[in-house]
Amino acid sequence: MIQPYASFLLLLLLVVANAVGMIAASHLITRRRPTPVKELPYESGMPPLGDARERFSVKFYLVAMLFIVFDIETVFLFPWATIFRDGGAPGTGTGFLLVEMLVFILILAVGYIYVWKRGALEWD
Amino acid sequence: MTFFLVSSIAKVVVVFTAILVTVALTTLVERRICAFIQDRLGPNRVGPQGLLQPAADGLKSLLKEETLPVRADKALFLLAPAISFTPALLTFAVIPFAAPLPTRWGDVPMVVADLPVGFLYILAISSLGVYGVTLAGWSSNNKYALLGGLRASAQMISYEIAMGMSTVAVLLLAGNVTLSRVIAQQQAGGWYVLSLLLAFFIFLVSAFAETNRVPFDLPEAEGELIAGYHTEYSAMKFSMFYIAEYANMLTASALMATLFFGGWDIPFTSWDNGPPWTLAKTLATGAVFCVKTACFMFLYIWVRWTLPRFRYDQLMALGWKVLLPLALVYLTVLATAVWYLKEQLGWAYGPAFGWALFGLNAVLAGLLFWWLDRGRIVSGSVARAEGEV
Numbered sequence: 001m002i003q004p005y006a007s008f009l010l011l012l013l014l015v016v017a018n019a020v021g022m023i024a025a026s027h028l029i030t031r032r033r034p035t036p037v038k039e040l041p042y043e044s045g046m047p048p049l050g051d052a053r054e055r056f057s058v059k060f061y062l063v064a065m066l067f068i069v070f071d072i073e074t075v076f077l078f079p080w081a082t083i084f085r086d087g088g089a090p091g092t093g094t095g096f097l098l099v100e101m102l103v104f105i106l107i108l109a110v111g112y113i114y115v116w117k118r119g120a121l122e123w124d
Numbered sequence: 125m126t127f128f129l130v131s132s133i134a135k136v137v138v139v140f141t142a143i144l145v146t147v148a149l150t151t152l153v154e155r156r157i158c159a160f161i162q163d164r165l166g167p168n169r170v171g172p173q174g175l176l177q178p179a180a181d182g183l184k185s186l187l188k189e190e191t192l193p194v195r196a197d198k199a200l201f202l203l204a205p206a207i208s209f210t211p212a213l214l215t216f217a218v219i220p221f222a223a224p225l226p227t228r229w230g231d232v233p234m235v236v237a238d239l240p241v242g243f244l245y246i247l248a249i250s251s252l253g254v255y256g257v258t259l260a261g262w263s264s265n266n267k268y269a270l271l272g273g274l275r276a277s278a279q280m281i282s283y284e285i286a287m288g289m290s291t292v293a294v295l296l297l298a299g300n301v302t303l304s305r306v307i308a309q310q311q312a313g314g315w316y317v318l319s320l321l322l323a324f325f326i327f328l329v330s331a332f333a334e335t336n337r338v339p340f341d342l343p344e345a346e347g348e349l350i351a352g353y354h355t356e357y358s359a360m361k362f363s364m365f366y367i368a369e370y371a372n373m374l375t376a377s378a379l380m381a382t383l384f385f386g387g388w389d390i391p392f393t394s395w396d397n398g399p400p401w402t403l404a405k406t407l408a409t410g411a412v413f414c415v416k417t418a419c420f421m422f423l424y425i426w427v428r429w430t431l432p433r434f435r436y437d438q439l440m441a442l443g444w445k446v447l448l449p450l451a452l453v454y455l456t457v458l459a460t461a462v463w464y465l466k467e468q469l470g471w472a473y474g475p476a477f478g479w480a481l482f483g484l485n486a487v488l489a490g491l492l493f494w495w496l497d498r499g500r501i502v503s504g505s506v507a508r509a510e511g512e513v
Contacts, residue, residue, distance in 0.1 A: 005237065005239065007132040007217075008217055010133060011136045011140065011213075011217050014137070015140070015209075016210055019205075019209045022360050022363075023205065025360065026185075026360030026361070029186060031189070032191075039192070040193065040194070041195060041265055041266035042356060051265070052270050053262075053265065056271075059278075060274050060277075060278050063282060064278075064281065067281040077289070077292045078292060078295060081293075081295035082295050082300065082301060084299070085296065085298075085299040085462065085473065094462070094466055094467050098459055101459060102456065102459075105452055105455070105456055116445070121444045121445055122437075123437035
């Protein structure tokens, strides 16, 4: 049971070592010759105007919040889908599981329609 | 135990090398195919047919001078490529790539780690890649990079939902999240691309968006954002983003082959489906898996050099207003169909079950494409062509 995780750890070790090695190798081999202009942020050859970390569109926060809601819904669907075909625990049956999920998706759909009608999915 | 360790280390090293070599070759193949599509020759000077071009590119990026913008957040700036690179190469671990290999000490499953959580592992690890992209965009302290990083994260999380929902359909039929079991189910009851056609369609579109490839390459739209989140990166750190992108593509291709095209299953024969395992079976199934994956890699490249890019609002609208409700409705219809076939008609899962679902999917797909088109593209272009004549 635990064995596959051991091979996964081996791969993780190899990949992380490789990532660190690549960054380190490139850092050690090459010599940096910094000049003030070279170290400026690249803005198509213009001197950069102001700072990059200004306020950005609130839409991105909205997408992140909606993502959390709907992703968790997906997470709830995974265990349901896994047991659905074989009818779950003895005496439950596929029909019961189906109704259960339909109720769940219906509640989800109400929220989804609300979000859509409030214009949270518009991007302009 | 010793045998397990030795075989694990061998598999880990082989898979890791194979991914990196495939990624290197894909960069060359992409440039050659792109050149072919644009009626050029492409890189063909370094080695026979330009085969050593990736090696030359790798050496070049290793020897290039690193830049480190003064205003950047140094620690995160260094960390971001590693965060992007690591999950990209880790996701492949649970994908079985051939039939088990028999040895004198026992069968070796041809998968790095056949985790019981299988598919959930892929969803979990592959979504970590978004941290690398976002951190790269933010830590660079460059307006283009920041915009690219924001766009990338919003896009990736949006399409992750549609992708997750489409795979729920696979689990519905497979009844298991371990990928080797999913493949076994497809060997018995037919490939899921038939019985889950629409789920495959949703997965395909989401996979393109998840890997930030054309037509969804808004995060690095070169006409407007220079290079997006990796504008400030140079030398090896830039290469790592590049490797991560192609490794993600490879994993997505392998995943499509595994979930919908039977993984290493050889079509039209049951010779490869069960024991006794032989070396010939392992090699043949491995080759078939490579061919399937290569087809999807080619599709990625073909689409990139054929289609134009979406606008950002169109991209978000497609994800949230088309794919997400589509996946939900599809899941409901599919679950009802499975319940009807199983409980009302009393069918057991098998080829007939798969064909019945295929019929349902074909009807749904016809309706969907008729609605998506709405006389705009297919019939619209026919009308235009007739009008001009």
